[in-house]
Amino acid sequence: MSDGFTTRVEQPSGPVHAGPGTLNYTVNLGLGDQDKPGRSPRRIADDQLRLLRQQFVDPHGMGAARRLRDASRTVILHGAPGSGRTAAARVLLYELHQDTGIFRELLPGEEEGALTDPELVGVGDRLLLNLARADLSQWAQTRTDLSALRTAVQEQQAHLVVVMPHDGVLEAHLQPYRADIARPPVIEVFRRHLRLHRIPHEEYLRRAPALDAFVAEQPPMEEIALFADRVRRARAAHPVHDGFATWCERSRNAPKQWRTEVAELVAKQKAASQRALLFATAMLHGAHADVIHHGAALLLRILNTPRDEAPLLEGKDLSERLTEIGAAPGPDGHVRFDKLGYDAAVRAHFWDHMPDLRHHFNTWTVHGTELDDPHITFVLRTRLVSRLADQYLRTGQGVDLAFLAEEWSAVPATRARLEAAIGALACGLHDLRYGQSLRLLVYNWCAGKQLTGNLAHVLLRVCTDVIAPTHPDQAMTRLRHLARRERGATPALDALCDLAATSARLRRRLLDRLTRHSSTPTADDVRLFLRICDPVALTDPEGAPKPLIEEKGVHASVVTGWAEVLTKIEQSQWQPYAERWLHTACVAGDHRDRLLSLLVDAAGRDGGILAALYSTARAAEPSAPGGRARGTAITERLLQKISTAQGLSPSAASTPPAPPREITR
Structure with a gap:
């Protein structure tokens, strides 16, 4: 269960899935001008919060939390894990629409300083202190410091929302600021996501036994969002022959039922060319058939696999080969597996059971972003990098994404390769488990590492586009170190000035x-x-x-x-x-x-x-x-x-x- 940010880039054209629990949003880090960062951190933060507000369904108790926020400028939010308490905190702050100040996350124990520091609060700031996962000692220290922090919030006409641990205690003098929330109705959250996916209401208001069973389990908010996204994909793959009940049935079974079948398929497909096609289809799922074909050929080249010497006209065509692995191009020429969620199972199988090929998969991914094909778009490149990063995060290797970004940013680096490096590191920085460790690593690199190739540019972009929207103080420190090392052009100093201006x-x-x-x-x-x-x-x-x-x-x-x-x-x-x-x-x-x-x-x-x-x-x-x-x-x-x-x-x-x-x- 999680109440914070996670990162997915499965559908960069719009909201992926989210809800009162985890916020999942697109990481859009196009380089634009190589000497400049992208949008301002304040704009990025506001856009992320705006997306969350669109996906949000008020939990029980949200009205009381709003009244408390407006009356006292401080809310101590309490709710069970999975109830969407952190998303509720973010929405409470987003709704203020302050003309001054910025949205920030306070992180006790990191670089921002003690909560008692009056310089911690700016005029009109919207502050989130997320202690949902805090231990007893950290929560006790925070309660001691809250009075000083609240005083600074009042003096600076700011607002503070604290997410307290579910089992945490709260002294009598702090009880007036407490607001309890409970999870919203699962079905309402589910339907909100389907509306955002532009699915007509006359379709999703029908009965679906699989949906009823899912709702009865009272799943965490993030699972509701994932389920809605699978329904969207099931509908896109079978829009005519199946109905809402079938889409829900496919979505209900998708996460867990394909692992054994994928293992059997890989064991059956002994030929390197077919395994390469299977891997490329999974990693490039939804891409045009030409891209899938080029991707499979690229993997064979990277692995130095001898080419099939059979005459081209005597071999199987692409359609037949795709059929053998359970995939097919749709009317638009884009290739998908017939079974919902099958692509994720294939990716996990190759990563888990072919560890000697992981370095080659890294090489294939970054070269895949550079393929010269008119069907390879920025969206597809971003999705490809995200799918590789998911394997790192899923298997406990999130910090290694920084070293992957360093490798990809080495000279010579194309624009697509730099986009890939930034995207890979961004996925790790947004992950709840690895964000803190990676921010520290980025600091060490900005302060003292020999920055070869285009690594300085990658660090600049993640500082401005990923760290600054929620942790501006940390971004400022890192940009300052980068700026001190600049000679000639000054993109880091320019970014530092832009951040200070917010x-x-x-x-x-x-x-x-x-x-x-x-x-x-x-x-x-x-x-x-x-x-x-x-x-x-x-x-x-x-x-x-x-x-x-x-x-x-x-x-x-x-x-x-x-x-x-x-x-x-x-x-x-x-x-x-x-x-x-x-x-x-x-x-x-x-x-x-x-x-x-x-x-x-x-x-x-x-x-x-x-x-x-x-x-x-x-x-x-x-x-x-x-x-x-x-x-x-x-x-x-x-x-x-x-x-x-x-x-x-x-x-x-x-x-x-x-x-x-x-x-x-």
Whole structure:
């Protein structure tokens, strides 16, 4: 039983299956521009939550949970395993539609920090603290820390939903925030999924004995979603001759009845060419017959299997060979097994009973994504990688998906191969059992591993597209390490800036890490600081009670960072950023003096640096927003502050400081 995320990519064109239990959604990681990540993490997270909301059926008690959320900003959600409690928590947060803040998962014991840290909560954040699987000690510590966390949530006008362990205790002072939910009616969840699969209601409202038996077992939410998806596939394979009852009967038996039959079929099909066709059909199930044919031939080449020397016209044609393994092309030319779920049983058999061929299966999969055939689409490539990743996850080898991604990202790497590498690692990161271990491995690689080939690009994409939507703090740390190692192009730094732009809390945290928490900032940290310390973002409250520039902690970070900039790098490098700073001051209204003061404070009493700032202001006057006159006014105001910093009388403020001297480094 599971209440969290799992990942499947069986039907990338739309929702696969999900419900109040496990959320299963498409991993769509097309590369697009190789130098850029995909959609923003905030958009990805919102899209995932939107999909869940479409699939969601309210469990009993959901209305009370909503009222509690709105009244107190905190809900401690309690429910039995398999009741859909984590999905309910996500929906409670998604429904808020906050203009500020982001959705985040808090993970006690990982990198985000203690729950008592006030910096953990940003304005308007929607926080999920999932402790459904927590042990007794972890749950006890969390209850101790909840008061401090709730205080921060209230102060920041955020919202918090805690999923507590089913057998966990809750003290009296926390009971007012508790909401109990119970699983929704199985049949309603099942029908919601069929509606999302666009199956007409007049079909699924009919009686089906197999469905009645399934409902009577009160299965976990994830099993309901899987069952609905099998019904969809049974209907697609036999839309005319069978009815709803038969589709349900086929779906009910599919998961468990084919293992022995597959073993017998493989034992019977001794010829390498037929076994290759069987494997290719299972891995490429639903693909065009041409793709299946090319896939089987590819496996034979990889295994260096001698070709059949019989004349081509004397051999069996593809249709006959497919019939021998229980498959056939449909009217659209796409090949499927006659029996529902048979393809999964075949994949499991080859992986489990031919372990010496697993490395070859890896090679075949990545080469399969690169086959030159008009019928090979992005959807098919994604599905192929997912089916291989399923074997790793099913057999307890989820962490090895990272090493598979590393192998696939080696030079030379085609676009399809990089997509495959990203998709394989994404499947592991989304898995509940391996996500934490893989995030740690990604951190170690970003921080210190020699990144050969295109591995840096793969890590960048999984940070932005997979980790950042739910764990932005962890993604920020990893992107920072990648950005520090960049030379020339700066895709990781660009992604880091984009991530910081999604949340004032993230920008504040990153500025703090780059300055005050770094005893000896490196030249790379200085370069990152100039990009992250954007004056427009610092002066825009973005819905918060006050902008970052008015916070004492941010003030200290900015002064420290600019002091490092002004003393450690050449004026030619920092001048464009200083000009942007001065131009922002032209239109910053009440924040004009604060922006100028921060630069002057960073320069200290160093006359050479103050003179350099003055000359920069003069150079920025012609391009100032509002014209040269406004730029000149900013220069004059800056000069007044420089004079004050140097202890000069007000009358001396009209005299420019001495020309800049050479900065000692």
